[in-house]
Amino acid sequence: MDATPSSNEQLSRYISFTRQSWEKLRDNMPLTLSETRLRALQGLNEHVSLQETTQIYLPLSRLLSLYVAATQNLHKATDTFLETTSARVPYIIGIAGSVAVGKSTTARLLQALLAEWPSHPRVDLVTTDGFLYPKHTLEARGLMSRKGFPESYDLRHLLQFLIEVKSGRPTVTAPVYSHLTYDIVANEVQYIQQPDILIIEGLNVLQTSRMRSGKTARLFVSDFFDFSIYVDAEEKDIERWYIERFLTLRETAFRNPTSYFHRHASLSIEGAIEVARGLWQQINAPNLRENIQPTRERAHLILKKGPDHRVQEVRLRKL
Template identity: 55%
Template sequence: MNAYGSYVEFDRARWAALRSRTPLRLSEEELQRIKGLNDKISLQEVEEIYIPLTRLINLKVRAAQYLDEVTSAFLGCEPVHKPFIIGVAGSVAVGKSTVARLLQTLLSRWEHHPTVDLVTTDGFLYPTRVLEEKGLMARKGFPESYDTKKLLDFLTRVRAGERQVEAPVYSHVTYDVLPDRSEIVDSPDILIVEGVNVLQVSKGQPVFVSDFFDFSVYIDAEEQEIRNWYIDRFLLLHRTAFRDPSSYFHRYAELTEREAVERATNIWETINLLNLNENILPTRGRADLVLSKGPDHQIHRVFLKDL
């Protein structure tokens, strides 16, 4: 037993050894396109952390596919193609999006599951107009700001093997759901669902988002480190994306760097830290695997739930 609960702990070297002979099918150029604004991920980390992880997931996917086949044979019916669903959770600014995109790319290069789709729960946030009507703009990202019914309906249809299921699309420029855009999930081999609260449970709710997951990953780090990464990212956006007049945060473009740091710190402490402590961190123990980052943004330890 350790601070993470009932998990088996691996240091980086011990976890890397589980790669076996799995080849690296990713170039430096591809990695640069995948990683987030201030992520420090390297090909070495891909080899030592993410290749063993995709090998583990590959084994689980193949086992699930075999179980579906033998169950259908037992029942005397044709097997239904059911996607293997992976949840990726963690705080704002911890690097969830990079992990999700990296897993999507790496897993698609295994022969048993070449079709891998990725959906973020941002698209299932209520539109800004609705959040303003409900007085929830300051709670954006908290569980109540999501159209959970719509997300559960989406996952139900995907899990059932339904074709051409639409998922809403979110714009980080306008900071809103795009009313005229959607992405199609067409019965993939694997679906990755990424979001801050995907492991959340609610009293009185009979079905949770995580009920649909075959495997889940939580990206973890010390709060002070996540805070620093959030501020660093805010400053980078302040120098770049916020300059776009169409950006929701364009009003911050004229702030001095000191003012930008103060604003980012205020947003972190009054919104993101609150959400982390109240809703996100308490779900860590529900994940099948925890990737623990150090101050350098690198994975130092891996925790796999004890079977």
């Protein structure tokens, strides 16, 4: 950590680290991921180097491993006091941030790194996309243009899933979402069977909301998190990444006749940029400003990215 915190940092809830000061905290842990494996974990138009993994994500995996061990010891202490044996409960990590900011890559990378630690070999990952309402429900409620906004999720189902996981239920199922068809996959589920760590990745997982009656909801998704991460970047950079990803998909996934966005595959580059910018300005930017970004300061840790997708600053919340 840098030697003397500034007066602003002393007043902040967070301790800030440069890339270099954060890297020192990995305590010489070796990186076991190969270049080939690392490429397989990356999202479209996002290159995470071995250096980035060593400097940013390896120290983070060490911090999380220490937190997991401490939490497991706390559970054991409670069992000793109560003279009971509790069910095995996963340590839950929430990852939030905008569309196209790199949440999924962060989640997959942490899943791979954490699974390398001998104390928690089983690490599962669930995205909240699976808890979106099916397309026919969104269409019936006039919410297709609000997809990704809080009201487009089956929050009751997601909360029930988390309650069952945290209660130590042996097997819990989560719905599966297809980005190709832009819908929930019928008759397909993901089985979660008491992993050591469960990562929950999604746009609005740190949000506190109000029920339709206007009363404050009693339970939030984040209530079930042991640790939370917000992947942050300047809006202009995220918009550019979103458009670049859209152009890549125009050349790849959109060409599949079963793709929901197949109609965009024949667009010119200029036309595709116009459509992508329109989607960003009409849907994703308002959702970021109204619902996602306001939750940033609720995270235990913030990864602030620069224009090149590399993390420039790490902010860890003070205990």
